[in-house]
Amino acid sequence: MFPSAWTHPKSHWLSLVAGVVGLVAVGLFVDLSPKVESDFFFSADDPQLQMSNDLNRRYTGGEAGLVVVRAEDMVGDPEAYGERIGELTEAFSGVECSPDPENCVVSVFSITTDDAAPSPMFSRILLTPDEAATNLILTVDASDPEVLLPRLEEVVERLSTPDVGVVMSGVPVIVEQIRRNLFRDLQVFSLTSLLLFGLLAALIYRNVGIVAGALTSCITACAVTLLLTQTIGIQIGLLTANLITIVFVLTLSHIVFLTANWRRLGTLELAADQRVARAVSLTLEASFWSMATTLLGFLSLLLASAKPLRELGIAGAIGAATALGVAYTIYPTFLGRGSERPISSTVPPAAISGITVGQPRLLAVIALVVLGLGVGVPSLDTDPGLLTYFAEGAELRTGLERIDRDGGSSTLNIAVRDAAGGRIDDNEVYDRMWVFQDALEADSAVGAVLSPPVLLAHARTIPLARFLSLGVLLDQMSTPQYDEIALGYVTEERNEGRFFIRMKESVEEPSRQAVMDRLQGYAVEAGLEPVQVGGLYDLQAQLGLLITSSLQIGLGGLLLLFLFVAGVVSRAAKDTMIMVACLAGVPLVVLGTFGHLGVSVDIITSPAANVALAMGVDSMIHLVVRVRHLRADGLAQLESWSTARTQIMGPVLAATLLICVGFGIFGLSTFPPTRRFGSAVILGTMTAATMALITLPLAIRTLGRRGKEEPQPA
Numbered sequence: 001m002f003p004s005a006w007t008h009p010k011s012h013w014l015s016l017v018a019g020v021v022g023l024v025a026v027g028l029f030v031d032l033s034p035k036v037e038s039d040f041f042f043s044a045d046d047p048q049l050q051m052s053n054d055l056n057r058r059y060t061g062g063e064a065g066l067v068v069v070r071a072e073d074m075v076g077d078p079e080a081y082g083e084r085i086g087e088l089t090e091a092f093s094g095v096e097c098s099p100d101p102e103n104c105v106v107s108v109f110s111i112t113t114d115d116a117a118p119s120p121m122f123s124r125i126l127l128t129p130d131e132a133a134t135n136l137i138l139t140v141d142a143s144d145p146e147v148l149l150p151r152l153e154e155v156v157e158r159l160s161t162p163d164v165g166v167v168m169s170g171v172p173v174i175v176e177q178i179r180r181n182l183f184r185d186l187q188v189f190s191l192t193s194l195l196l197f198g199l200l201a202a203l204i205y206r207n208v209g210i211v212a213g214a215l216t217s218c219i220t221a222c223a224v225t226l227l228l229t230q231t232i233g234i235q236i237g238l239l240t241a242n243l244i245t246i247v248f249v250l251t252l253s254h255i256v257f258l259t260a261n262w263r264r265l266g267t268l269e270l271a272a273d274q275r276v277a278r279a280v281s282l283t284l285e286a287s288f289w290s291m292a293t294t295l296l297g298f299l300s301l302l303l304a305s306a307k308p309l310r311e312l313g314i315a316g317a318i319g320a321a322t323a324l325g326v327a328y329t330i331y332p333t334f335l336g337r338g339s340e341r342p343i344s345s346t347v348p349p350a351a352i353s354g355i356t357v358g359q360p361r362l363l364a365v366i367a368l369v370v371l372g373l374g375v376g377v378p379s380l381d382t383d384p385g386l387l388t389y390f391a392e393g394a395e396l397r398t399g400l401e402r403i404d405r406d407g408g409s410s411t412l413n414i415a416v417r418d419a420a421g422g423r424i425d426d427n428e429v430y431d432r433m434w435v436f437q438d439a440l441e442a443d444s445a446v447g448a449v450l451s452p453p454v455l456l457a458h459a460r461t462i463p464l465a466r467f468l469s470l471g472v473l474l475d476q477m478s479t480p481q482y483d484e485i486a487l488g489y490v491t492e493e494r495n496e497g498r499f500f501i502r503m504k505e506s507v508e509e510p511s512r513q514a515v516m517d518r519l520q521g522y523a524v525e526a527g528l529e530p531v532q533v534g535g536l537y538d539l540q541a542q543l544g545l546l547i548t549s550s551l552q553i554g555l556g557g558l559l560l561l562f563l564f565v566a567g568v569v570s571r572a573a574k575d576t577m578i579m580v581a582c583l584a585g586v587p588l589v590v591l592g593t594f595g596h597l598g599v600s601v602d603i604i605t606s607p608a609a610n611v612a613l614a615m616g617v618d619s620m621i622h623l624v625v626r627v628r629h630l631r632a633d634g635l636a637q638l639e640s641w642s643t644a645r646t647q648i649m650g651p652v653l654a655a656t657l658l659i660c661v662g663f664g665i666f667g668l669s670t671f672p673p674t675r676r677f678g679s680a681v682i683l684g685t686m687t688a689a690t691m692a693l694i695t696l697p698l699a700i701r702t703l704g705r706r707g708k709e710e711p712q713p714a
Contacts, residue, residue, distance in 0.1 A: 006276050011333040012213070018330065019216040022223030030226045032186060034236045036145075036179040048542045052534035055413050059498045060487035065140040066411060066502075067152065067170035070403050072133035075163045084164045086112040088136060091155040097143040110136040121458035124448050128406040135407070138170075145176035167399030169409050171536055177396060178389055181671035182604075186236070189669060190244050193662040194219075197252070200658050205259065213334025214255050221251040221326040225319040234311050242604070242677060243312070245663075246611055247319035249681075250294065253618045253655055254327035258283045260651035262335050276332050286625040287324060289565045290618040295320040297558030297610060304550040308603055316610070360702045366695050374588035376595030382551070383512055383544025384600035385505035386410055391670050401506050408447020408502030412537035414519065415498050416528040423494045424452055425470040432527045433497060439522035440499065445507045445515045452489045452497040496531055503537045512541035547606050555587050558613055565617075570624045578699045579620050582691040586616045589687040590680050604673035605680055612684020615655065619692035623648045638701055645697045656689040 026032075071088065073081040089110045097106055109126065111134050116126040126135050140148060149172060156166050194215070201211045222244045234240060262279035270278065298320060301313030386409060390397035403409065416436070422429040433453040440449050459473045460466045468476075474494065477486035489498050501519075509515050516538065520530040559580060566579040587609045594601055623644055630640035659681065666678025 006273065006332040006335070012209070015213070015216055015220075015330045015333045019220040019223070022220050022227070026223045026226050030230045030236075032183075032226075032236055033146075034179050034182040034186065034240075036175050036182065036237065048539060051532065052413075052539060055415060055498075055532050055534035058415075058491065058496075059413075059489065060484055065143050065145075065148075065170065065172045067138040067140060067148075067168060067172055068403050068407070068409075068502075069136040069138065069152075069156075069166060069168050070128065070133055070399075070406065071136060072130065072165040073163070074132075074165050076132070077163065080163060082112065084159065084161065085110050085134065085136070087159055088155065088166070089113060091159060092136065092138055092152070095148075095151045095155060097140050097148040097151065107139045108136060109139075110134070118461055119458050120461075121450060121454050124450065124454065125407070130406070133406075135403075140172065143172055145172040146179065148172055149176040167402060169400045169403040171411065174386055174389070174400070174409070181389075181669075181674070185666075185669050185671055185674045186244070189666055189674065192665050193245065194248075196665060197248070197658055197662050200661055204654050204657070209334045209336060210259055213331045214252065214259075216334070217255060217326050217331040218248045218251045220330055221319070221323045222247045224326065225315070225322045228318050228322070229315045232314070234315050237308055237311060240308075240311055240315050242607060243315050243319060246316060246607070247323055249611055249659055250291075250320055250323035250614060251327050252658060253290070253615060254283075254287045254324060255331050256651040256655040256658075257287065257618070257622050257648075258327065258331065259335075260647070260654075264647065272336050276335050279335070280328060280332060282629070283622075284328060286569070286622040287327070287618075289569055289625075290614070290621045291320050291324040293558065293561050293565045293617045293621075294610075294614045296561045297554060297613065300554050300557035300561075301550060303553050303557075304546055309546065309550050309606075312607055316607075320614075360698075363695065363698045363702055366690075366698075370585040370588055373592035373596065374585075376592035376597075377588065379595035379598075380548075380591055381595075381598065381600045382547040382602075382606070383541060384602050386540070387505045388600050388602065389671070389673060391672055394670065404447070404504050404506045406447070408504045410503045410505055410535075410537040410540065412501040412503050412516070412519075412535040413498055413533065414501065414523065414530055415496050415532040415534075416523050417496045417531055419524075419527050419529045421495075424490050424497045425474050425494050427470065430456065430470055435526040436499070436523050436528055439526065440501065440519060443519065443522075445504050445509055446519070447502040447504050449499060449501050450489070451499040455486060455489050501535075501537075512537060512544065516541060543603060547601065547603055551587075551591070551601075551606060551609065555609060555613065558610070558617075559584055562617060565621065566624070569621055569628070571628065574703065575624065575700060578696060578703070579624065582696045582699070583613065583616050583620060585691055585695070586612050586684055586687045590684045593683060594676075594680070599676060599679075600672075601680075602673050602676070605676040608677050608680030609684060611681050612688055615659070615685050616688030616691055619648070619652045619655075619688060620696060622651075623692055623696065641697050641700050645693060649693055652689050652693055656685050659685045 069088070069092070071081075071085060089108050089112050092108045093106060095106050109122065111126055114122045114126065116122040116134070125137050128135060138152075152168060152173075156168070160166055197218070198211060198215050201214050202208075205211060225243065225247045229240065229243070236243075258279055261282045262275065265275050265278055265282075268275075295317045298313050298316030301309045301316070304310055304313075387397060387400055387404065390400065400409065416433075418424075418426070418429045418432065424430075424433075430453055433451060437449060437451055437453050440446050455477065456470055456473055459477055465473060471494070474486045474490055476482065478484055478492075489500070490496070503515070516533060520533070523530050562583055563576065563580050566576040567573070570576050570579065590609055590612055591601070593599075626644040626648055627640045630643055631637065635643060663678040663681045663685075666674050669675050669678075
């Protein structure tokens with residue numbers, strides 16, 4: 001848009017209409033309900049997911065979802081308890097778990113369908129350490145957790161009585177609970193944050209045009225980003241649920257710097273269109289380079305194989321470009337609207353403005369603090385348990401923990417074969433598998449274990465079956481009469497067997513990978529050879545590694561990109577290196593603090609570092625560009641840094657306040673990942689402001705005294 005169009009009497013009305021149209025389009029065409037599935041970690045072509053799926057396909061029933069329903073007798077009436085279990089079993093069996101019932105089958109096992117006590121198999125999955133409680137095991141084929149869980153909950157609510165306490169767990173249950181929490185937070189906290197942003201902007205600027213323009217621009221940028229991502233097939237998922245907040249922050253950052261320059265130009269006698277055009281001209285260069293750095297930083301996430309990270313990379317890049325475009329097309333139409341009273345530029349108190357003068361010791365203190373916090377980065381937990389997605393002490397988590405302690409929550413499959421090449425139905429191999437089974441069950445991280453030896457031991461409880469060979473028993477258990485159950489644990493060639501393990505998420509362990517290595521070691525000690533590992537537990541272990549690598553690649557890549565951009569905008573090698581060092585302090589502080597405090601960095605929390613870095617990039621680039629312009633106007637180097645810092649302090653502090661208060665509302669969420677995300681953004685934003693306003697100018701002044709001040713081209 002041209003300056004005359006920005007200041008046209010009706011231009012801001014057109015901008016408001018554009019914002020409303022964007023919101024209506026989002027309501028009509030964008031599904032804001034997060035899509036979280038059991039394989040949400042990886043894209044379909046990812047090697048980790050393909051390997052896990054291949055293992056499931058090789059064993060009949062391996063792809064079935066598992067739901068564990070724990071029912072506890074609260075009054076000690078075995079007869080009434082048995083009747084209630086029978087009613088639950090019948091009701092669960094009749095559940096339609098998908099819109100197409102023919103493609104989804106629910107199989108239910110309970111103490112009313114199978115006699116658990118004499119069976120080595122059913123005793124492991126139906127009985128619990130608490131004699132007053134038993135499990136109902138639901139296996140579900142081709143289920144959609146969003147459809148399945150409400151129907152299971154309806155059964156529990158309909159049949160629940162004070163006499164029987166019922167809780168549910170399992171991958172479909174956990175996945176749907178995560179989706180619900182994300183959706184609730186997306187609705188409640190995004191709207192609340194928006195209202196807080198508006199209220200604070202009104203208190204800071206006291207200009208209806210600026211407030212209306214900021215909110216309209218941020219909302220429009222979010223709407224356009226959602227529409228574009230929906231168009232290319234990216235749905236709201238684990239990470240993109242925070243996309244609205246990320247785009248809002250990126251847009252707001254451009255706006256506060258543009259507003260600061262426009263306000264500062266109010267002391268000059270400029271026409272309205274000239275004032276807006278001049279403000280845009282002064283701000284656009286720094287905003288463009290900030291956008292370019294952030295955009296490329298998001299694109300670096302495409303190197304990760306985790307599907308949510310790759311989708312965030314694409315969506316974040318779109319959001320970064322959209323934020324710049326909207327901020328410089330929509331927002332300028334509101335400048336000068338509303339109150340036309342003179343607004344003096346914000347001048348910080350002298351004590352704050354002079355904080356960098358002659359205080360090299362402060363620089364050393366800041367460096368020591370950053371390095372001290374950075375020591376915590378190696379302790380960062382990027383492989384948290386599934387239960388950490390739910391608040392401690394909450395009823396939901398208490399129920400999940402109870403089931404987890406009884407027999408585990410997360411599934412793990414280990415396929416093994418005899419190290420000497422023997423068949424699974426060989427007696428010696430059978431004995432070796434029992435050694436492995438016993439070792440697994442003795443491990444504190446392992447819950448219930450189903451395997452070929454357990455299946456065969458169960459088969460031997462059938463009358464006269466003890467007189468049959470292992471091979472004949474497997475033949476019989478592979479027939480439709482027994483639902484081909486043996487094919488779920490032994491290959492048709494009888495050269496491999498599958499150990500199906502429910503892993504405990506509530507047990508403290510160094511990492512999932514360390515646990516899996518330990519379990520596979522038991523197989524080797526028993527004379528077996530691990531062939532393949534899969535299941536949700538394995539995928540989570542891989543995800544933890546991918547989160548770590550994505551932080552390294554994403555943040556490292558962004559710092560490398562910033563090295564180039566800083567060189568372009570500063571045009572001085574020394575200033576460039578100082579800028580990069582200051583920016584590197586932001587993730588060190590955020591991630592190091594989380595490492596020291598033992599705060600988990602899950603896949604939802606991990607993008608917070610990118611948001612904080614975006615703020616740091618924006619502040620530093622605007623500061624350095626302003627320094628360069630002042631140098632071109634004839635100011636000496638140190639004087640230009642002091643003046644630029646004073647001029648840039650207002651917008652940086654305003655943006656920091658807006659973001660910290662807006663994200664502070666996330667602390668009221670009952671969903672721990674949302675709280676962690678908000679805390680990380682607040683900590684990172686405050687660190688970025690400190691680096692831009694204190695550390696960077698202080699380092700330049702301290703190091704600048706050692707050399708000459710030479711003119712620097714604009």
